[in-house]
Amino acid sequence: MSHLTLRGEGPDKTILKKAPGVHSKLKLDADYGEFIATVEDASQFHPRMGVVVVDNQQREGWTPSVRTIVDIAQNTLRFDRFLHIDYSVVNQGKVFNTFPLIAGYEVEDVHVENLTADGARDSSETLDGCQAGAIYFFRSRKMTIRNCVARNYPGDGISCQFVEDPVVENCEAAGNASLGIHLGTGALRGLVRSNRAHDNGQDGLFLCWRVQHGRWEENHSWNNGRDGISLGHKDTDNVFIKNVIEGNAHAGIYFRDESEINAAHRNTFVDNTICDNGRLDVPGYGIRVDGATKNLAFTSNLIRNSGGPQTGNQQVGIYIGPQADDVTCEGNQFEGKCVRVVDESSGGHHKR
Numbered sequence: 372m373s374h375l376t377l378r379g380e381g382p383d384k385t386i387l388k389k390a391p392g393v394h395s396k397l398k399l400d401a402d403y404g405e406f407i408a409t410v411e412d413a414s415q416f417h418p419r420m421g422v423v424v425v426d427n428q429q430r431e432g433w434t435p436s437v438r439t440i441v442d443i444a445q446n447t448l449r450f451d452r453f454l455h456i457d458y459s460v461v462n463q464g465k466v467f468n469t470f471p472l473i474a475g476y477e478v479e480d481v482h483v484e485n486l487t488a489d490g491a492r493d494s495s496e497t498l499d500g501c502q503a504g505a506i507y508f509f510r511s512r513k514m515t516i517r518n519c520v521a522r523n524y525p526g527d528g529i530s531c532q533f534v535e536d537p538v539v540e541n542c543e544a545a546g547n548a549s550l551g552i553h554l555g556t557g558a559l560r561g562l563v564r565s566n567r568a569h570d571n572g573q574d575g576l577f578l579c580w581r582v583q584h585g586r587w588e589e590n591h592s593w594n595n596g597r598d599g600i601s602l603g604h605k606d607t608d609n610v611f612i613k614n615v616i617e618g619n620a621h622a623g624i625y626f627r628d629e630s631e632i633n634a635a636h637r638n639t640f641v642d643n644t645i646c647d648n649g650r651l652d653v654p655g656y657g658i659r660v661d662g663a664t665k666n667l668a669f670t671s672n673l674i675r676n677s678g679g680p681q682t683g684n685q686q687v688g689i690y691i692g693p694q695a696d697d698v699t700c701e702g703n704q705f706e707g708k709c710v711r712v713v714d715e716s717s718g719g720h721h722k723r
Contacts, residue, residue, distance in 0.1 A: 373479040379486030382520040392495035394467035421470025426462035471507035490524025500527030500553040532556040555579025578606040602635040603627030622656040623648040631663035646675035649684035663694040671702040678708035
């Protein structure tokens with residue numbers, strides 16, 4: 372349904388918590404076009420439960436089938452929609468109950484506000500953010516997620532895929548198995564502002580494929596298991612202003628390794644604070660630009676390595692890889708114990 376608001380009484384009062392994880396292996400192959408899956412033991416499943424069907428070859432991205440159980444007959448689960456790919460017993464096919472706690476599919480002008488979505492991560496099997504998240508939107512327009520907490524989910528905290536004009540504001544994404552806040556699959560004109568993304572298993576703020584013309588402003592991304600902000604495949608023409616990125620395991624800001632036709636070109640970073648990224652036993656980067664990435668601007672950012680016993684190992688302030696080109700670095704302030712302030716491994720045209 373479009374044109375509605377789901378509003379809680381506050382993240383401390385309205386808490387939607389996922390049920391403990393249940394799972395079973397497939398007993399029969401579950402094929403494309405079928406509305407059913409026969410499992411070895413259906414005793415822990417029940418009608419109206421959200422589940423996902425996978426196998427070892429169809430485990431990521433758009434290959435799992437996220438469905439709702441509508442009926443159970445002995446060990447056969449019947450779903451609301453047909454399966455969109457084949458899942459086999461020989462490839463360890465199974466069903467488990469990881470699903471979005473709040474989801475909007477093909478909706479417009481929908482607002483989710485003032486609540487917590489808790490994912491029962493410890494007991495549940497993981498599923499990446501293409502089709503799930505504690506809070507999830509797909510093929511939707513002008514939706515807002517505001518003043519929400521997405522935590523402890525066995526995947527991404529907040530995931531918005533194939534969306535236009537999404538707003539994620541003043542939210543916290545913490546302790547999730549994968550990504551904190553994930554915009555992807557052609558997300559256009561997003562506004563991600565004043566959020567906290569921390570202690571997630573992978574990246575705090577993740578731009579997936581074709582995230583374009585967005586604005587990331589005054590977010591805080593820290594203590595994540597990989598990067599603070601990650602950009603890659605066709606993630607172009609975005610602006611990042613006054614974000615604080617600190618204490619992440621690898622890089623504060625990371626441009627993934629993409630070919631020139633697919634790289635994250637024309638992105639701008641202004642007035643961000645990037646400090647103490649990298650673990651004590653692994654060299655870290657304030658900013659790392661890999662791939663054939665072009666036309667980047669880093670202006671008036673503070674890049675710091677405190678170098679204390681409890682901080683990171685951010686030995687390189689800005690790394691510009693061998694294929695990168697047309698990178699502008701102006702007015703940035705470097706503090707602390709950087710081994711290399713700007714490491715230019717490319718022979719490209721850069722302005723410092």
